[in-house]
Amino acid sequence: MEEIEIRHKVAIAGTTSDEITNQPIADVVVELSGQNIHIKMCENGSFYLINQQTGQVKLPTSLSKIQNGFFYFMDLPNGEYTLKVSAPNLKKRYAEEPKVQKVTVPNLQANVQLSPTRLVGQVKRSDNNEPIVTALVKLGGSEYQTLTNEKGEYILLGIVAGKPTVQVSHPKFEQSSQQVELVAGIEHIQDFSLKPLS
Numbered sequence: 001m002e003e004i005e006i007r008h009k010v011a012i013a014g015t016t017s018d019e020i021t022n023q024p025i026a027d028v029v030v031e032l033s034g035q036n037i038h039i040k041m042c043e044n045g046s047f048y049l050i051n052q053q054t055g056q057v058k059l060p061t062s063l064s065k066i067q068n069g070f071f072y073f074m075d076l077p078n079g080e081y082t083l084k085v086s087a088p089n090l091k092k093r094y095a096e097e098p099k100v101q102k103v104t105v106p107n108l109q110a111n112v113q114l115s116p117t118r119l120v121g122q123v124k125r126s127d128n129n130e131p132i133v134t135a136l137v138k139l140g141g142s143e144y145q146t147l148t149n150e151k152g153e154y155i156l157l158g159i160v161a162g163k164p165t166v167q168v169s170h171p172k173f174e175q176s177s178q179q180v181e182l183v184a185g186i187e188h189i190q191d192f193s194l195k196p197l198s
Contacts (some may be wrong), residue, residue: 012103014110016085020157024069025114027089031098032073034081079152079167080104085112088144092161093117095185117182121190123148123168132170132194140165140177161185 012032015027086098094114103110123135131152138145139156141164148154161184169175174195180190 003179007042012081012083012110014070014083014112014174016069016071016112016114018158019113019115020118021116025087025090025094028069028085028087028114029064030071031084031086032103033084034079034083040194069122083110083112085114087114092184093158097185115185116158117184118180119159119166119180119185119190121154121192123152123154123170123192123194125173126193132173135168135170135192135194137192138167138169140167166192168189168194170194172197 007119016028016030017023018025049150057149081103083103084098085101086096087094094116099112099114101110101112111172119139121137123132124130124139126134128169131148131150133148133150133152135148135152135154136145137148137154137156139159143157144158144159146154159182161182163179163181165177165179167175167177173196176194178190182188
């Protein structure tokens with residue numbers, strides 16, 4: 001019986017997701033370097049092969065694809081590669097530095113997680129340090145808001161880096177606000193102490 005060669009074998013496949021929520025991130029750029037080639041996959045799903053001899057050449061669409069946080073590269077020669085994943089269109093929501101991962105072909109699955117910009121903290125009473133439940137924590141100038149849990153804790157994920165004002169309110173307490181400095185891809189801790197209304 002004649003052996004049939006299988007073409008278009010998937011050499012590297014994987015997913016890109018949020019490090020905290022594990023939700024897929026579709027709007028990313030995936031780059032693969034190695035074996036004297038450099039493949040750049042743009043967020044719109046187009047791919048480019050770069051080498052020293054020919055410069056930049058558009059690859060056939062069957063070679064690789066990204067969709068809903070899933071990507072794959074096909075027909076790669078065996079060897080070691082470096083995978084770089086970044087989200088330039090979301091750079092204030094995720095770390096600006098690409099996530100780098102070493103991979104070896106063939107048959108490798110690479111799951112890459114990007115670290116989101118996030119604000120966490122706790123809201124307590126100023127008189128006895130008890131946690132305040134269902135306090136509203138709002139990021140000024142945006143739609144981002146959340147309520148504190150039974151421990152007075154809150155978390156805002158995937159927010160844009162910058163220097164926003166955080167406003168905390170509750171019907172039984174005086175409102176409080178503080179300006180914070182959020183760095184892309186980093187967790188910032190900001191606690192609040194609210195004074196009870198007389």
